Amino acid sequence: MQAILSQRRFQVLGTAWLAWFVNYLDRTKTAALLPLIIVSLGMTTKQTGLVLFWFFLGYASVQPFAGFLTDLVGPKRALALAVGAFSVFTWTMALVGNWQELALRNLLFGIAQGFEVTAGARLTATWFPVATRGRAFAFHQTAYTIAPILVPFVAVPIAQATGSWRWSFMVIAFFGLPVLAAIDHFIVDRPERDPRVTKEELRVIFGADELRKKRGEITDPARAHRAEELPPGERVTPYSEIFLNRNVMLMFLASFFSLLASWGLTTWLPTYGVQQLKLPLLVAGTLASVVYLGALCGVVTGGILSDTVFGTKRTPIWLLGGLVMAAAILWASTFRQGVSLLTAYAAFFIAGFSGSWAPTGQLFAPYLAEILTPGAVGRSLGVVVLGGMAGSAVAQPLTAALVVQTPGGPDFSHAFEVFALCGVLLFLCCVGMIEPRVRRTYLGYLLSGRKEGTWQPKSIVAS
């Protein structure tokens, strides 16, 4: 254990994990405290929906810029800016007096939080070799599943002990400070620029051959003209290859469908549990927790399977995830009042597990680093997350419109069928993606009797 902790790449990963964890703790605490905020500010359901929508709007709109900024100034600075900004906006939210002020500050909070994911993803892609990148990024992604499970036990007791939800915001605003100290101490943008990294570790990350050949200083792969101008682990990747890229476009679409289903499901599950399954509120609330528990298990196993069983191939995990998620949610759409709780838990656990096997759930940083180059992960991921956030924003009003009022109460079946359809569409998007490890689509590889294809990055073909 000591040997692992002393290696720089694990220290960088641990810090990126901490930043992602506090990011999610901070953003999900608003949802956990929402019943108190609604009473305190006298908000209607429509106003509450608008407050939530403005967060997603801020988060989504900033993604393309966040990617550029990360690649331009480096992930360390982008990460520090994001953590610092959302720490400050968190306490400013404690001082709101009406829903309009809360919506505006939620927009600014969403913008601040939006800069974090591209920075964390790029650090993992740059610091880990291909062989262990999937597992490393899987560990990074556990943060977004653990934080929502823990947040009710952090935010709600503070509010109840102090008598005001505002103190939860005040206290959680301070969680960002140790993260900033950790970023300052542990993070360096690139391994070869770190004076504390050993030569042995550099060889593990890049390989001896790559280290010997490349000693360039241009860190932006879009600005370099020759491979020798770049640092180890990078290749020349012009803007056209980053943005006019079929795989990035398919990831954008897959992310849209994936997060539409995931956020639609988790946001509405407690309401579904109470209104359709007639469960007590507390039990209905646990349905969403089961989804997150499934996602936690899914993120870990997906990364391990991708690196080991699938030999660092990424798309097979997403192909399986889309289909299994569709099947699990379709199964759940048949549930009516009186369904066994164990059956409901099983279906939603599988939905959460397989839902995390998606291009916004995991493996996106390794995939983009391998289909493009680690130095272009920020910009390309900005495009992908933009698609996902658009899906998240659409999910809320779409789900509300799909709930049918029947004499027996609201019926969520149609909404669940649309979520299942999203799983199938996500699968179809992933069918068209190139698997860089086998130089063709993964299904093409299987159907051809495991023959590798001829795909190559455009820049390599041109040179």
Add this chain to the structure above:
Amino acid sequence: MAAKIYRRLIGAVVFLIAAGAHGAAAAPVRPRGAGPADPFADFGPLTGTAITLDVINTVIVIYYIWRIWSRREERAAG
């Protein structure tokens, strides 16, 4: 005479208690943790503490961002 005054006094006290209870019942019940909409009324006497904490938080954030942004990473000797 005194008994009559006592009865009226007791009646008035009972009326006041009943009126107070009715008013309390008519007011919306706030769950613990949902204070008033005005943040300064909500923080009450701890408003100064809250603002001091905000200032401390912001100063530390600015210090770290300045420290991190002002450093330039050089290529390691190795």
